[in-house]
Amino acid sequence: MKKIKLTASAFMIMLSATIAITGCKKNAGDELPQEEVKNLQMVTEAEAEADVLYNDVFDNAMGVDNEIGIGGGIGVFRTAGEGISEIGRTDSGGQRCFTVTITPTTQGVFPKTVTLDFGNGCPGRDGRIRKGKIITTYTGRMVMPGSKATTTFDNHFVDSVKVEGTHSIQNVSTSNNRSFNVKVENGKLLRPSGNYTLHNKNKTWVQTDGNGTPNLPVDDVYSITGTAGGTVKRGQVTNTWSSNILQAIVRKFACRWPISGKKEITRNTRTGVLDYGAGTCDNQATFTINGTVHNITLR
Numbered sequence: 001m002k003k004i005k006l007t008a009s010a011f012m013i014m015l016s017a018t019i020a021i022t023g024c025k026k027n028a029g030d031e032l033p034q035e036e037v038k039n040l041q042m043v044t045e046a047e048a049e050a051d052v053l054y055n056d057v058f059d060n061a062m063g064v065d066n067e068i069g070i071g072g073g074i075g076v077f078r079t080a081g082e083g084i085s086e087i088g089r090t091d092s093g094g095q096r097c098f099t100v101t102i103t104p105t106t107q108g109v110f111p112k113t114v115t116l117d118f119g120n121g122c123p124g125r126d127g128r129i130r131k132g133k134i135i136t137t138y139t140g141r142m143v144m145p146g147s148k149a150t151t152t153f154d155n156h157f158v159d160s161v162k163v164e165g166t167h168s169i170q171n172v173s174t175s176n177n178r179s180f181n182v183k184v185e186n187g188k189l190l191r192p193s194g195n196y197t198l199h200n201k202n203k204t205w206v207q208t209d210g211n212g213t214p215n216l217p218v219d220d221v222y223s224i225t226g227t228a229g230g231t232v233k234r235g236q237v238t239n240t241w242s243s244n245i246l247q248a249i250v251r252k253f254a255c256r257w258p259i260s261g262k263k264e265i266t267r268n269t270r271t272g273v274l275d276y277g278a279g280t281c282d283n284q285a286t287f288t289i290n291g292t293v294h295n296i297t298l299r
Contacts, residue, residue, distance in 0.1 A: 037289055040272045043241035044265050044287045046232035048274060049299050050199040052257065053158055054184050057167045059253065061136045061149045064100065064114050066215060067107060069142050069149075073218040074253045076116065076124070097122040098130070113137045118156075126256060132156035143214070145173045164188040165199070178207040187230070195235070201228035203245075210253075217253055224249040224261070241267045243274075255281035257298055 059075030066072065076098060101115040114137075118130040132155035140147035151167040165187030172181045187199035203226030210220035229242035242265075249261030258276040265272050265287070272289040274296070283298040 036270055037292075039237070039239050040265070040267055040270055040289050041287070041294060042234055042237070043232055043239050043267050044272055044274050045296060046197045046199075046230065047228065047241065047243050047263075047265055048285060048296060050184075050187065050189060050197055050201075050228075050230065052298055053161065053163060053189060054167060054187060054199070054201070055251065056158065056256070057134065057151055057163070058169060058182060060116060060134055061114075061151050061167070061169060062142060063217070064102075064136075067141065068102070068112060068114060068138055070220075071215050071217040073216065076122075076130070110140050111137055128158055130156070130158055142169065142171055145171050147171045160192055162188075162190040164190065172204070178211065180205045182226075184228075195233050197230055197232045199228065199230040202226050203228070205251075208250075219252075219254065221250065221252045224251060224258075239267055241265055246273065249276060250279070252281070257281060257283050258285075 056075065060077075061075075062069040063072055063074035063077040098116055098118045101117070103113045103115075113135065116134040116136075118132060118134075120131060122130045124130065132153065134151060134156055135154060136149050136151040138147065138149045142149055148168060148170040153163050153165070156163045166183075166185045167187070168183045168185070170181045171179075173179050182201070182203050182205055184199055184201045187197075187201075189197040189199065203224050205222040205224050208221050208223045210217065213219055225245050225248050227242065227244050229240070231238060231240045243263050244266075245261065245263045247260075247262040249258045249263065251258050259281055260276050260279050262273055262275045265274055270289075272287045274285060274287045276285050285296045285298055286293050287296055288294070
């Protein structure tokens with residue numbers, strides 16, 4: 001057998017080449033294709049936006065008054081709070097730019113239907129313009145276990161986004177905790193361009209703070225768990241995703257944005273983690289894909 005002798009220098013050259021080739025292969029395998037990153041970013045932003053807009057529906061349905069909802073001062077009835085200004089006010093004199101119709105008007109008689117009519121445009125100091133109607137039917141006072149509020153929409157827009165679907169809230173409180181089951185069924189957020197987000201969710205909101213002031217919901221804090229999913233279309237690209245809350249999302253009525261918590265978002269077999277931060281009231285979040293952190297501005 002013919003033997004090949006390698007000098008020390010030749011051996012080191014070959015070894016270095018082998019390591020270099022192996023390293024390139026490993027990095028290429030770990031690298032997520034840019035198209036996958038774009039798609040995951042698209043579904044993550046769609047999920048985050050849907051949460052914000054349908055949380056607005058929750059706040060409006062619950063904030064109508066103490067006799068139907070859980071008390072005034074939240075949603076479009078909100079007074080100034082942390083990180084926000086008053087909503088649904090047209091001037092410093094406090095005139096509302098929307099109307100509230102309650103049927104029947106007799107106190108304590110249910111079911112009741114409450115219509116919030118924002119007309120052709122109701123500018124809020126939160127920077128959003130609401131249009132059209134939000135129509136909510138209540139089976140009982142929402143502070144009572146078992147009561148349910150079901151919301152539908154009549155040509156309702158938040159800025160240029162048309163909001164559709166059915167939003168429901170059911171009081172599932174126990175003797176120890178005030179909590180609500182919140183669902184969105186056949187939700188749709190439609191843009192003038194034809195782009196859209198289809199959205200469904202099933203979540204549980206458990207109150208963790210503010211129990212000592214039941215008539216002042218603006219100081220309430222909720223811990224949110226559950227699942228969601230949907231389909232988003234942007235231009236010629238359509239993606240479907242699902243999400244699962246990994247670390248309870250924390251919402252304060254005094255802030256329109258989630259202030260903390262994490263959720264895992266999955267598109268096909270790829271996953272990313274949306275992180276709302278560590279407790280600051282702002283519209284900033286991050287999502288992490290394959291170890292890389294990206295910034296998101298919530299809308």
